[in-house]
Amino acid sequence: MEPSPLTQVSRPDTFQPKIVQLYETLFREDDDEHDLSDGFWEEFFLLRPDAASLKQILSSIDSDEMLHLQAHSQQLFLRAILRMKQATAPADENALDTLTVFLDSALTKRYTNPSSDIIAVLAGLHDADAVMSDFVATLDTIIRNGRSLTLRLKAVRTTLSITAAGFQTALPSYFTHRDLFPSLMKYIQDCDDDTRVLPAFYLLGLLVNYNKFEFQNPYRLRLDDFVNDGIIQKMMASFGASCLAIRDAYVAVQEDMPEGWTLGSTLNYLSLGVLAPASRPTTPVPAPDEAKSLFAALPGPEIGVLLSTYDFANANKVFCFNLISMQPSSKGDTSPMSAFLSLTSYLFQHAHRSNRASQYTYLSLFILHILVEDQPLVKRLCSDDAKISVRLCRQRQPYLPLIRGDRNPGAVILDLMVDGINHNLRRRLDVDFYILCLGVLLRLMSYLSRAKVRIAYHWSELWRTLLSFFRFLTTYVDDVKSVYRSSTMVDLLVNLLAFALTKGENFLPDPASYDDLFYKLVETGDILAKFRDAFGLSNKSIQTLINVSSHYHTLLEDSEKGKLRSKILSPREVHTVIKQGYETLSIDAADGLDRWERFREADFKTFLKKIARAAVDDAKLLNEENKMIGLSAA
Known part of the structure; x- marks a missing residue:
């Protein structure tokens, strides 16, 4: 019997996606051929990006190798800009996604001369100004008028990524040459979900703090006269939600609210616990060493948005008034001011655990100083018409009296200062x-x-x-x-x-x-x-x-x-x-x-520079882990 012309080919152990093959081709050393064909790039941007594989390939390339491959990295950058400008789906979105991963990795490598080496990797020294200006203009257009909110969010994230990664270089200066403030505000105004506001608000804080003590930062000037209540309130809602999420991470380590009266607790008190109804399971309490380690890792990286809040509060009284006056969107929810004061309470009790926690605690204190120094604002803070309910930290003794129900914010701020004094005593x-x-106490009491x-x-x-x-x-x-x-x-x-x-x-x-x-x-x-x-x-x-x-x-x-x-x-x-x-x-x-x-901000210049660096590091961490609220949904 003659053998069949059909033979079975053995299946490979794993299938490699086509896009991964293209990544390997792009970042393979090849001195003979620098230019990749138009067909290569057409296929490259039509395929869905594989972020994990691209990140893995890029992480295996050190800074010297990246400089050696600059001809191909420059082509990637230029071709991605072109696809974004053409605004054709899905190529424009794929280009943004690819660039975000590429920038996260390429810009964070340890270069000998960071500013010039990064420019060489992206655009080449001769064409840097033209290419980077074109890139920023393209992002600006997408943030303002992109064909979908998801695409606009990704453009914000890409801008955040490049700003954070290049903060100590000249790279963010391209975002100060072109004013992105109107586009960011338009994006926030159009957001249909408060969580999508956070990346833009966070980005604004980094842009405001870029070399702000060395030259007249245009974003800082923009904050002074911004009076759009609707946009400010969207920022405020996002800030309040972030404060609660960060605060709840502390509570997850150690639940600190005293148990209220229940039938079960009363029967137990009377030694009749056998008659008590079954209680809901409680979260296991970590061992002291484990709790110490968990607390030391807090607050989460979203805390960097506190820098944006401080800068807006320091520049803009309309922003401050909204912070202390804005009510929650629905009954039973927490107002932004309540969320901020609650988070500050937890920061105060754990400020000693790391320099980073201490730096963000200072930011909270700066904001409180700004609020209690302004006559109309402090009057509102001490008014019974502004009463709020605030959960204060009770994770360390001595405890303040537990107050249930609403109080005016001035009384809560007094409690914060008392807790701050009691829980940060040490010989050094x-x-x-x-x-x-003490300054906050003096300002409140003098009013x-x-x-x-x-x-x-x-x-x-x-x-x-x-x-x-x-x-x-x-x-x-x-x-x-x-x-x-x-x-x-x-x-x-x-x-x-x-x-x-x-x-x-x-x-x-x-x-x-x-x-x-x-x-x-x-x-x-x-x-x-x-x-x-x-x-x-x-x-x-x-x-x-x-x-x-x-x-x-x-x-x-x-x-x-x-x-x-x-x-x-x-x-x-x-x-x-x-x-x-x-x-x-x-x-x-x-x-x-x-x-x-x-x-006076100038009195704390050194502190604020350190805090800005901490916020930059947190922005990088958020990008690496894709944890920024609103980004994973995109």
Whole structure:
């Protein structure tokens, strides 16, 4: 029998997609042929990109090899721009997707001369200005008028990628030569989903911070007079959602809300737990070392959007008003201001875990300074008409009283400062952090005093915290005095307490609250005198505090019950003596204790440059992991 002419060919172990073959051809060293045919590029951009394979191929090429292959990388860049300009599906979208992966990888390699080497890889030194200007103009057109919102989002992501990857080079300067601000605002306005706003808002923060202290950044100027409430509110909604997502990552590590009353908890309390209904399963609590590691990795990279929020708040009062006034889209949701304050609370309790966490905590403090310094804004913050409910962090002791229900934001900010002071005490003190916290307290209290506004607040917690801070500083005086600007912090602390003592009747809710301040001061004993001697103080404020304390100690000792020493008097008896002592008390306080200088960005230039670099690194991480809200959906 003759053999059949049909023979079975063995199947290969794996099939290699055609696009991967084209990637390998493109990035294969070939000194004989630099130009690839039109047919190659036609097929290249018609095929769906394989991001994982392209990234793998590019990651195997080091910076020197990439420079050696620049003829082909330049062709890729030029051909992709051409396809995007032609605006024909699917080639234009495939070109954008390919460029995003290529830029993420090619621009983050360690080049000897980053600016010139990156330009060589993309466009060549001779044609750089023309090619890069054409590229930026093409992206600008797509962001503003692309044929679909998904395509426009991808153009935003590509711009974010190249800005972040080239932040320390001259590359982002091409985005300052051409103003993308109107297109980004048009894109945000057209967004049908708040999550798609985040990449554009994040990008804006990077563009504003590119060399902003070295030249007049055009994006920074754009923020000053932007008054479109609709677009601002879309940014705000996106910012609020991001704050909640970042905050919830902390909660996922350690649930910190006390359990409310339930039938099960009551039966357990009465030793009748066997009758309790089955409870829902709870998230396992991580071991201390594991929790420490998980907390150290937070906040997530989306936190970089805080930089955009700060820059807008620092430049634009309309933005600030929307931040403190915008209501949630539906009942039961969280407002942007509530989400921001809640996240800030968690940042404060974990700021010590990394330099990165500390830097973003500073950004939150800068924003709070800006808000409480503006008269109309702080008036709104302290108004009962602006009441909000805010979940505050309770992951570390000491705990503040748990307040359920709505409060005005001013009271919440007071709580944040108390928590910030209590949870960042260490011998090598972060003095600038404490100067900022005390500064926010001074600005809030000076407004309350001038306007004679009395807000509901557990003031005794604030006095206890400030006086505990006095004790801490006295104990570790040698460590603290060696830190730059510690004398500024000490003066601010003394003046703040002296101001509360002399002007408290203007803003404390009732006489009992004012009495409590004096009680706490008397209770401090000789700490104030030790504090004065330790830091070599001779100003009027510290003497005022010591004189008041001495006045009441004398009254207590001279009274009939005081003969037994004041420390065995009951709190009620001490309060009685305090009330009686007002008649003979003379407070000679210094003038201008409530004066303060407005927040000046230039004073924090070094901090802000570090924070900008942190936001750039987070933008890179978001691009690498494709985690940016709204991008994976695209």
